[in-house]
Amino acid sequence: MKSGRQITRRRLLRGMLAGSAVTVGLPILDCVLNTNGTAFASTGSPLPARFATWYWPLGLGEDDWAPKVSGANYALPPQMAPLKPLKEKLNFFTGGQVFLDGQSNNVHFTGLQGLMTGKVANSREYLGSIDALISEVIGRGSRFRSIEVACAGSPRDCWSARVDSGVQPAEISPVALYSRIFGAEFKDPNAAEFTPDPDVMLKKSVLSGITEERQSLMKRLGTADREKLDNYFTSLRELEQKLQIQLQKPEPLPSCTIPQPLSVDKEPAVTLATEAIDRANLFGGLLAHALACGQTNVTNLAISRPQSGLRKNGDATAHHTHTHEEQIDANLGYQPVCRWFADQYMSALAQFATRLNSIKEGDRTLLDSMVLFAFTDHGAPRLHSVRNYPIITFGSGGGRIKTGMHIGRPGDQVTRVGLTIQQAMGVQTSSWGVGSNRVTSPISEVFA
Amino acid sequence: MKNVTALLASAPFAALAVGVTAPAHAETRGYVISWFGTATHVTDFKNSCPQNKNGGGAEWLIRDLISIGYSKAQAVKLAEGGEVAGPLREKLAKRAVVNGKNVSIYNYPDAVPDPDIETVSGKYAYGFDLGGKNEAAKFIDPDTGGKVDNQLWRAIGCTASFRAEPPAMPFPEEVSWNAMVETSPGWSMMITADDFTKDGKVTITLDRVTQHLERDAAGNIMSSASYVIDPSPKSHNVLKGELKGGVITIEPQDIYLQAEMPFYPEMALRNAHMRITVKPDGQLVGYWGGYFSRERFSYMITSRPGHGGDSIGIYHAVKKMADASPDPKTGQNEEISSTWRMEAVPAFLTTVDGKIVANAVMPAAAPAQVAAADSAN
């Protein structure tokens, strides 16, 4: 099954509410037809939509970084200077907040819980993140439904969670990721020859033996254990699917080039921000190749955990501690050391987006064909505020959304951004979120 | 700036740990020698080596090629084109002729004509007055201002690979030292004093330890590790010394320490002098001087050819600059005045039968750790 979708035109009612456009959608759940031509000239089949998330810790700083005007003619705040070359291809969302509805604010968590899953709860429950919902739609036909990576050495630094099985573990080793994607099981889509490997066929047949055990096991187990068993078999099916894909001749992808094996064989522990960024760059390259080569359509990257222990070289104090302990400079209006970290992460984000933008797909770039969704745990982490979240998206998703805008919506639910992006990527939903975070209309300004 | 002098710091719990023999009055501090190499003084190349004729690797290769019959132009082309390999290299290495046969120049350096490399003609070098008779040959020590004997520096000080500014080490010694550190037993130093806060008499004991040095996470030699002193008397040296104004010196004495290839296989200094200071971080830095066998020095440099330095040129320079112990038959001086630079880190020293005989004294305060917003990276 191809991972591209058929999309039909949707009729919108536009109105003005509080100075910004509000869209009321019709009950039929369809997405905007894009008229910009996203098909390969040669085959006529639609280019697959791609989606990537990119998490950085501890926001943009305590200064007033939200641009004053919305729309296309806005000024990027200084910490986003590295993104200037890509300004036309990005959207900057500000002002959105997470509503707690009386739940406690587990700092560095609850805000993200709301922003990424639409639901805020006292427990640490975290299910059904934006990327997982999108990968349901665009991820099923590819070898990897999604790929998660983390840059500070812990596989638990991940904000991607399936609806039924929870948080995905992240890959922490670029070398291991290379081997996983481009190792022995990789089938070059542009290879002249293709012969299905009989050993893979045999393996697939052998694996089906495990599925045969399912019935007898299910009979003996309670509800909770049956659910876990279901998750196991879902994962097993994905393994079988990977094998199945290895048995099919892949579509040629001119933009696919195979990266060189990584020369680093020893991957030391990461304690400095610069080390995490080195790792992010290594990962970024692999993820870009993986996307271009059709190995996956969804990737997720996390720089570190939110209470980031990353440090500046020569400084004993971690970033997270600085956000609370560093004085706001009276003249500058922000915390200088914290700003250094934000600068680093924005540079790294620019590097990833640039890399995606450098891969040509016809007359567009990979970045054009996808949406890169960059988010953080608190806009202003000093006070653990869940108001005014910065979200930066890159790419038009194959022409589905307009770019180059600042969309400032102070006081609005930040989940509206999540709904908008989901709809743009083809998720069939007219609403998203729970309680005061529930939204039923997207940000129509960004739809093409 | 915090003023912490390790000599004033009270010994932390290390001194109270079990097994420490706490003598009634005296205190013994332990160290292992973490860095040892030729004492270099390299701030003034123009005046030290005005001819500037030694050049680097390419230049001496050119000289060697010329000496076996290539023209200057051919030699330049070969050397700079990196084509000196295989048979040509072999030919160069075996250009000495002894009893009509071609032999290795490294085994028979006397059979190779003296390349006459430039030697140091500047004023300054580290060292000690070892009693050398030739006043004109003495240098001035940049620290003490006194006149010192250091003909070894004169011989090698214009060779590029030996011109390293501390903490960098002369390249041939650095390579050899690093190889030795990973595998070969280290050297220990114990300093015993009644009171390290006052001027007074000290005893310095040098030994070999049974274990090789340990490296820490930053790649340096680890502080406060424990080592077992090799009971063999061969490398055991007890020196009488004095602590004055924070500097330790010794009464001149011969020193012998066994080492291993690829470093100097032995560190034997006749009429050895020392001056050592304690740094705020508890480490020692200092100089040893004395007469060193010229052949022993040359053995090190010729047994690892190509590690920086025209070995044959150095051999002959050292031979010419040697300034003591003339051979009764030939009159050739067999020893050369030399100065060595040494660093040491605090270490616990124990005996084979389980006694802890010296403490590692670390400074009480670690350096401050704060960020500067504008610091690079």
Add this chain to the structure above:
Amino acid sequence: MKARSNIAGAVAAAALLSASLASVQTQAASSAPTSSGEPLSWRLGPSQYRQTIAEVFGPSISITGRFDPEYRQDGLLTIGARTASISSSGIERYDELAENVAAQIVDRRHRDTLIPCKPQTPAANDDACARQFLSAAGRLLYRRALAEEEISLSVRIAGEVAKAKQDFYTGLAAALSNMLLSPNFLYVYKTFEPDPDEKGKLRLDGYSKASVLSFFLWNAPPDDSLLSAAENGEIHTQKGLKRQVDRMLASPSLEHGVRAFFADMLGFSEFETLAKDPTFYPRFTPRVIDQAQEQTLRTIVDLLVVRQGDYRDLYTTPDTFLTRSLAALYGVPIVDTTDNGQPERWIPYKYGADDPRAGILSHASFVALHSPSGRSSPTDRGKALREYLLCQAVPSPPADVSFAVVQDTNHPVHKTARERLSAHATDAACSGCHKITDPIGLALENFDTAGGYRTTENGAPIDTSGELNGTRFDGPVGLTKALHDDPALTACVATRAIAYASGRTPGRSDAELKRIQAEFGKKKYNFVELLREVSLSDALFKVPPSAAQLVTAAQ
């Protein structure tokens, strides 16, 4: 469209799921979905996986793959394992592991020792030999006798692959690999049967009891003797159970169980991401990271298993084991006459009387583990002591706190952690929680973040006065004594032992918990006796209410 109904279905299901687990704070950034029943099975942990392979196939089988990460819940990874599912990347890893292990078992080096029969011809299938091996291996891997259809399936797979690849051993490896990937292996299940002694009631079946017991005491699957005790019913009798428990507690394998328990309880999973800045802490080498765990586990085994000592003494004992690298880290002398270049040895070490480094709190596995990479954090250490050692939850920081009052670290007045944290203690919004953690951690400030001992910070002397649950003291020795005497210390390890063994944390007023805690005290806090008490208690083989709905396996 297919996608639509999947989303709708999933959203609906999620809405039906009950919202909360048992009422304890979790520490990790979350993991698995909540569930409508009580999870009874648990996912095999990495050390359990390794131990299983070592027990069943011997220690020469090397395990070089990686595992799905574990999550902590209610203070223990084993409880997190109850709700852990296997992700799609996880199954890739388990598949790789399985193939790798199976390949080693059938290779020329191992096949003659591990496979009790030989095929008639090596280039073809041999159902009889395959059956013999796979049913025996399966019993040990699935921790129960295999049903006939399971054996036949396995033999069939072995045969098909043997035919396709014309090699008996390749076929055997494929069937074995499947077993190692099967949920029957990767999950340890609790299954039930009617209780013949109490009509209408259920009991845990014999195999489940065997697994619960052996993973508790040995961190390993049941051995042949325990499986037999399950099969012949001995495990269901009090006398039979006691005989097995006595056997297991007297076995050398007890050490594995004790190590695994404390590695979990003390939060050693944090070692995975432990690192210190080498510029500031050069003595904290990679070797030290491995050795730090071993130091504490060795100390624990020596005191609690070998010497059968008082659990509380772990925190005050002057005895430990050191290597040369650890001694250098701690700044103490050690006599190690190991030959040059040989691996470091473990040497028994005794600190002097009143040395502040007595007890396991001074080990790097506490002071360095629960501490950031650049500088020490009294809050982190205090929190770790509360949560890991005293089973006391520390609330999360509140939102929207004004930090205007907190000075930066460059302030000339604030040189020590105590000074930097003074706002935590004086500001009402902060002090509520910070007074629970900071006074403990501040008493440990003589230990820098790498575990080295110091008396000053940034040139200023360190004041180590502190307080624990109302007891004031000065310095680490005082802290360890206060900890030793705190009733929460022993209450907590008893609670954890029951939780670890049964998968459920008992409520504080649980009668069985109270009884076990009292027994623990009567037995002078002998940890082995605690294990015995828990093994024989009702808590271990408890049948949860949800079991009543199960269709049970007919024997």
